Amino acid sequence: MTELLIRPATAADAEAVLAFWTLAAEGTSITDDVDGVTRLIGRDPEALILAERDGLLVGSVIAGYDGWRCSLYRLAVLPSHRRRGISTALLEAAERRFAAVGGRRADAMVLEANERAHHAWSAAGYHRQNHWRRWVKPFA
Numbered sequence: 081m082t083e084l085l086i087r088p089a090t091a092a093d094a095e096a097v098l099a100f101w102t103l104a105a106e107g108t109s110i111t112d113d114v115d116g117v118t119r120l121i122g123r124d125p126e127a128l129i130l131a132e133r134d135g136l137l138v139g140s141v142i143a144g145y146d147g148w149r150c151s152l153y154r155l156a157v158l159p160s161h162r163r164r165g166i167s168t169a170l171l172e173a174a175e176r177r178f179a180a181v182g183g184r185r186a187d188a189m190v191l192e193a194n195e196r197a198h199h200a201w202s203a204a205g206y207h208r209q210n211h212w213r214r215w216v217k218p219f220a
Contacts, residue, residue: 082134084166086173089128089140091118097128100137105156106194110218120144129173131157131166139166143174143186150183155197171204189214 089097094117101112111117121128124144131139138161142153152174157166178186188206190197198208 084138084169085132086169087130087132088126089117089121089130090125091121093128093130093137094118094121096137097130097140100140100158101154101156104140104158105154106191106197126177129170129177131170133161139170141167141170141174143177145178145181145183150178150181150186152186152188155188155200167200168204 094114097117098112098114101108109116111120117128120142127142127144129141129143130137137158139155139157141155142151144151144153152171155167155170157170175186186206188201190201
């Protein structure tokens, strides 16, 4: 097995990322389309971080920074490649990105029902804040 390659996504990766998320990510989002992914990459080319092994997309995380908050979304690893350090490598890359821009804390969006993810985030040093809730309003 070759070394894990961690790199920022490009617009050419959009369709592959969407296909990967259907296999590896929990839940869906209103922005799960080529336009949404390419818009993210165009606005912040370093935000969508991918992990590849032997040319196969095996992991992703969105490490968004808006100048104030460091936000993590879509940490996902291909089921056949879990428990091999891929999420750790992705989070380390995201945290390096945040440190480089002066970020002070990372917030992660984690589905309430995704118990496996709760364990992974906890193992990475993140903790749940029960006094916050997410409020949303779709525009479409």
